[in-house]
Amino acid sequence: EDQVTQSPEALxxxxxxxxxxxxxxxxxxxxxxxWYRQDPGKGPEFLFTLYSAGEEKEKERLKxxxxxxxxxxxxxxxxxxxxxxxLCAVRVSGSARQLTFGSGTQLTVLP
Amino acid sequence: DADVTQTPxxxxxxxxxxxxxxxxxxxxxxxxxWYRQDPGLGLRLIxYSFDVKDINKGEISDGYxxxxxxxxxxxxxxxxxxxxxxxxxxxATSDTGTSGTGELFFxxxxxxxxx
Numbered sequence: 001e002d003q004v005t006q007s008p009e010a011l012x013x014x015x016x017x018x019x020x021x022x023x024x025x026x027x028x029x030x031x032x033x034x035w036y037r038q039d040p041g042k043g044p045e046f047l048f049t050l051y052s053a054g055e056e057k058e059k060e061r062l063k064x065x066x067x068x069x070x071x072x073x074x075x076x077x078x079x080x081x082x083x084x085x086x087l088c089a090v091r092v093s094g095s096a097r098q099l100t101f102g103s104g105t106q107l108t109v110l111p
Numbered sequence: 112d113a114d115v116t117q118t119p120x121x122x123x124x125x126x127x128x129x130x131x132x133x134x135x136x137x138x139x140x141x142x143x144x145w146y147r148q149d150p151g152l153g154l155r156l157i158x159y160s161f162d163v164k165d166i167n168k169g170e171i172s173d174g175y176x177x178x179x180x181x182x183x184x185x186x187x188x189x190x191x192x193x194x195x196x197x198x199x200x201x202x203a204t205s206d207t208g209t210s211g212t213g214e215l216f217f218x219x220x221x222x223x224x225x226x
Binding site: 004009032034041042043044045046049087089091098099101102103104 | 115151152153154155156159169201203212213214215216217218219220
């Protein structure tokens with residue numbers, strides 16, 4: 001069974017304190033790993049797509065990386081406005097292009 | 112105005128009642144989805160539609176039905192609501208041309224409480 005596990009469930013950082021969020025996956029035939037951001041009371045918003053091990057994507061203070069077993073979302077010098085829940089999702093072979101989501105990491109950045 | 116609009120945003124109902132959640136989009140996308148979000152369980156796919164004549168069951172379709180009335184409209188129905196259908200429901204869209212990127216566009220959600 002395909003599984004996506006995110007850790008930690010919640011993370012509190014001081015402004016400027018860099019850290020990483022983890023998304024580990026056990027799937028047969030990864031066809032893409034995706035990161036989304038979700039603000040309270042809002043729908044998820046797309047951030048990145050990673051297709052193969054070694055690939056990296058960056059956007060402002062966020063950098064996503066991918067290995068054969070997991071992905072990291074690195075947050076460099078975070079600001080309070082980076083506070084949100086970060087979701088990862090995978091697409092696997094034979095899934096008719098559907099995504100399987102993890103349960104998310106709730107990030108709080110304190111000023 | 113939002114590109115993906117869900118109505119109602121909040122609904123409280125009783126066990127056994129029929130409920131419809133509606134979704135409309137102005138993005139011109141052909142693909143539409145209904146997801147359910149529960150604490151600790153993430154987003155789970157209920158139904159999806161790749162065009163008006165195409166409806167597919169997702170991971171957790173039991174107890175739900177859908178209707179694609181037009182390219183821009185996709186509604187989710189609970190024929191006889193039960194308490195464990197209490198959740199946050201999201202409609203999402205994507206475009207066939209960019210579907211490989213995994214980019215879904217979500218509405219703001221419909222919070223349903225079944226008493």
